[in-house]
Amino acid sequence: MRPDQARDAGSGLYDAAAAGDFRMPEQTAQRLAAACDALIDGLGALRNSSAGLAHVTGFPELPSGVALTKGFAGKGTQFTEVVADLREAALRYKAGFLAAGRLVAEADAANRAALDLAADRLDGGA
Numbered sequence: 001m002r003p004d005q006a007r008d009a010g011s012g013l014y015d016a017a018a019a020g021d022f023r024m025p026e027q028t029a030q031r032l033a034a035a036c037d038a039l040i041d042g043l044g045a046l047r048n049s050s051a052g053l054a055h056v057t058g059f060p061e062l063p064s065g066v067a068l069t070k071g072f073a074g075k076g077t078q079f080t081e082v083v084a085d086l087r088e089a090a091l092r093y094k095a096g097f098l099a100a101g102r103l104v105a106e107a108d109a110a111n112r113a114a115l116d117l118a119a120d121r122l123d124g125g126a
Contacts, residue, residue: 003082003089010091010095010096010114013092014092014095014099014111016100017096017097018099023102024097024100024101025101026102028101029098029102030103032094032097033097033106040090043087044087053080054077054080057069087117088117091113095111
């Protein structure tokens with residue numbers, strides 16, 4: 001599953017739970033939300049430790065060196081985008097699990113965090 005598909009599935013989970021079509025015990029929802037939190041924290045640490053991946057140096061100023069620099073820099077940027085997509089997906093799943101457990105305030109907070117992350121990315125952040 002691609003990160004954007006995971007994000008969309010998480011949104012669908014939240015929508016189904018909010019509509020009452022998907023339910024689970026509160027304790028199960030809390031355990032799944034805690035697992036999402038661990039994933040979100042790990043992805044945040046990965047994002048922070050990989051901040052310089054898009055800045056590539058060391059290749060000669062030959063056409064092949066310029067192409068390699070550009071290619072590796074693009075991969076670094078792509079990696080950062082995938083990590084951000086996965087963080088948003090994990091937040092959306094967390095919101096869905098909490099909504100399914102009828103933990104409305106917590107679900108709304110997780111959904112708001114996912115929306116804030118998406119808005120930040122649209123504004124140029126990651």
